[in-house]
Amino acid sequence: MSPQMPIRVFIVDDHPMVRRGLASLIGEAGFLCVGEAGSGDDALRLMPAAAPDVALIDLVMPRVDGVAVIAALAPRMPATRFVVLTSVVDTAQIRRAMDAGACGYLLKTAGSQELVSSIVAAHGGRRVLAPEAADAMLAPSQRRTPGHDLTDRERELLGLMAQGFSNQEIANALSIAVPTVKYHVTNILTKLHANNRTEAVLTALKFKLVDKD
Numbered sequence: 001m002s003p004q005m006p007i008r009v010f011i012v013d014d015h016p017m018v019r020r021g022l023a024s025l026i027g028e029a030g031f032l033c034v035g036e037a038g039s040g041d042d043a044l045r046l047m048p049a050a051a052p053d054v055a056l057i058d059l060v061m062p063r064v065d066g067v068a069v070i071a072a073l074a075p076r077m078p079a080t081r082f083v084v085l086t087s088v089v090d091t092a093q094i095r096r097a098m099d100a101g102a103c104g105y106l107l108k109t110a111g112s113q114e115l116v117s118s119i120v121a122a123h124g125g126r127r128v129l130a131p132e133a134a135d136a137m138l139a140p141s142q143r144r145t146p147g148h149d150l151t152d153r154e155r156e157l158l159g160l161m162a163q164g165f166s167n168q169e170i171a172n173a174l175s176i177a178v179p180t181v182k183y184h185v186t187n188i189l190t191k192l193h194a195n196n197r198t199e200a201v202l203t204a205l206k207f208k209l210v211d212k213d
Contacts, residue, residue: 006032007123010052012043012069013085014061018108022056022085029116040064044072052080053123057102059086059093067096074101081122085115089132104128147209149191157184159210162201 009031011022016038023033035050037043040061047055047069055073059066070082083104084097094105104122106115107130118128150158160170167181174181185197194200204210 006030007119008032008034008051008053009119010035010037010043010047010050010055010080012037012040012047012055012061012066013058014038015058018058025112025115026119029112029119031116031119040066040069043069047073047080048077051077054081054083054119056083056085056119059084059088059097067093067100067102070097070102071100081125083118083122083128085110089130094133105133106130107132145207146192146203147207150188150209154184154188154191155209157181158188158200158204161185161188161197162204162210 009026011019011026011033013019013022013036019036019038023036026033034052035046037046041064043055043057044064057066057069066084066086070084073080074082081104082102083106084102085106085108086093087108089107097105103125104118104127106118106128110118110130121128147155147158156174157170160173165173167178167185170176170181171178188194189196189200192200192203194203201210
């Protein structure tokens with residue numbers, strides 16, 4: 001970064017020691033700390049005049065939290081990149097921050113080099129996300145619904161089980177042997193983590209694996 005054009009950084013955190021530590025790190029990295037705020041209210045009042053390139057904003061603060069600050073200032077300060085710096089890893093909060101206009105979500109446990117690199121990346125228009133935050137965002141989409149691994153035949157059997165068919169009745173309906181029915185039922189119970197047929201059917205109904213009719 002050219003010394004004539006240092007990245008201008010504004011710090012928002014309600015803990016004075018955190019602000020001092022960040023200000024020191026920012027200076028050592030060759031950035032310029034153009035202001036600090038110890039509350040969301042102060043951030044709303046002071047940040048527009050400071051016109052930072054990057055704003056590091058704590059998430060949890062009394063009265064006006066970090067997301068509220070971003071939501072209020074992002075539309076008024078399109079040239080500023082807002083980065084949440086917090087100790088909270090929560091999918092809902094990450095989404096709130098990003099929806100409000102944050103371009104980054106970092107943890108206070110981040111090393112100095114990671115923080116410096118993230119400030120540079122944010123200033124360059126790139127999204128920065130702590131690995132833990134990225135994992136939290138991905139986790140819901142990676143969770144599978146119970147029964148996702150059932151075969152078509154197992155789903156067919158499960159539907160008959162839900163109708164109250166016995167093994168013999170299922171065998172007759174599907175034209176297969178009773179031992180084959182038992183084999184499929186065992187697989188169904190295992191895949192649904194059920195202890196018995198009743199639990200399997202209740203799980204199937206809950207997750208709409210079979211019709212209720």
